[in-house]
Amino acid sequence: MTQPVSSRKYRHGRWLRWAPVVAVPAAFALAFGYAGGWLAPHRLTPKRLIDQFQANAGVHPGYRRNHAKGVCVSGYFQSSGQAAAYSVAQVFTPGQRTPVVGRFAIPGGNPYAPDSSVPIRSMALRFTQADGQQWRTGMNSMPVFPVATPQAFYAQLQAGQPDPATGKPDPAKLAAFFAAHPETAAFRAWARTAKPSASFATDSYWGLNAFEFVDSDGTRHAVRWQMVAQAAADGATPPDNPDYLDADLRRRLAQGPLRWTLRVTLANPGDPTDDATRAWPADRTTIDAGTLVLQATEAQDSGPCRDINYDPTVLPDGIAISDDPLLPARSAAYADSYLRRTSEEAHLPGAARPSANTQPEARR
């Protein structure tokens, strides 16, 4: 069967004209799939990071995927005015008192982990300025972070995933990770002598990442900060009890407020701002920006910190993120964790639910 030439030509042309009608939208769909990560299976996404936390510690509905065990605190920050020359943030105005809602926690995704299972404690704070802007920060009781990039952090989590046979991380995998990541040396040197403290109140907490203060001229100053405990460590050994930190905090707060000094370190030119594994030299200029006063504590399942995502990139005018690659990763991963736990709290379809045969999930 042959068709007249003109008809074939017509059909051929018509087919060609259909091509862009299909191909142009298809190209947009593919590009969208790539941008959204669905067609980029090797890209490290917030979802993959948080999935790895769940692989390591299990799924505990309603809880944060990291620093799951914690307690709410509240109080205020009293500015000394000394940081006002470096940052226009209202929180640093001389004499300014800014309300704070915070949270003490221990690292890890298991909300039932014994308090002495790690030598690290964390302090997260949300300062709500009078102008409605906020400063959120998450700090840890260690001077440096083990790794400098989100990729290395992911590799560390993978290496620490418990072996199903033993329920513990494979020492060979951890050793291989540390061998491949010499930047972890400073952290490991600290960890060798670090002991779990008996109290949140006597620990000091480092911001770890570098940030920028922006002054009234618009000049940017690279900074790191630390909350230095005013309560002296009394050398007490932690009690033989999995949950002593919460009780200690309540006991101390019943006697009066607890205080920390916010010490801001100014970088010298050339100090690394993109590498949380490297501390700055001890001779750098520091300023005592003010005093954190914590007055009350509440359980995290009902306290005011429960629904706060302590995303360290939520900053007021006068404080900005640096080029530290961990900061955007923290922001993105915390957002994913926050959506999972709020979805669980809302009992949305598809969200994880507490199972009847595990430990009670009512406390957060």
Next chain:
Amino acid sequence: MKTTPGMFALPARILHWLMAALILAMLFIGVGMVASVSERHAWLLRIHKPLGIAILLLAVVRLAVRLRHPPPPLPADLPAPQKLAAHASHWLLYALMIAMPLVGWAMLSAGGYPVMLSESLRLPPIVPASATAFAILRHLHGWLAMLLFLTFLAHLGAALYHGLIRRDGVLASMLGGTRKS
């Protein structure tokens, strides 16, 4: 203003192409930032919020322009189901370009976040802080974005179909210029 018969009014055409670029950029920024842990996450997020509010304001202006300058009628010989699809998809696009920024704004409000459009410009919350409301609005924001992208793909395919297959002047009425149908 003089409107050429069979053409969209000039302000409508300008708003259409400007918003097409902004909304398409917004969709890619949105899915890109939530799927990234790199520096991209930070700067895409910084663009996302002010751009969303800009789209909301432009959408309101565009709705007013649309009511003042009715669009040219669809070709009389267009089958009824296609006419219905055209009208329904256009109103869906209007609804989404207004709803998306409002849902995003409400979602941040419910999550207790300060709604910052720049380092110092903050919008007030439009709903009270609530974890449940946050979770629902955050999922809604994502699903509506998918619906908006699919509607855009259909709109793009239909525009090319009118321009290349039917050649009925519908695409030319928005492209402008001196084309004849």
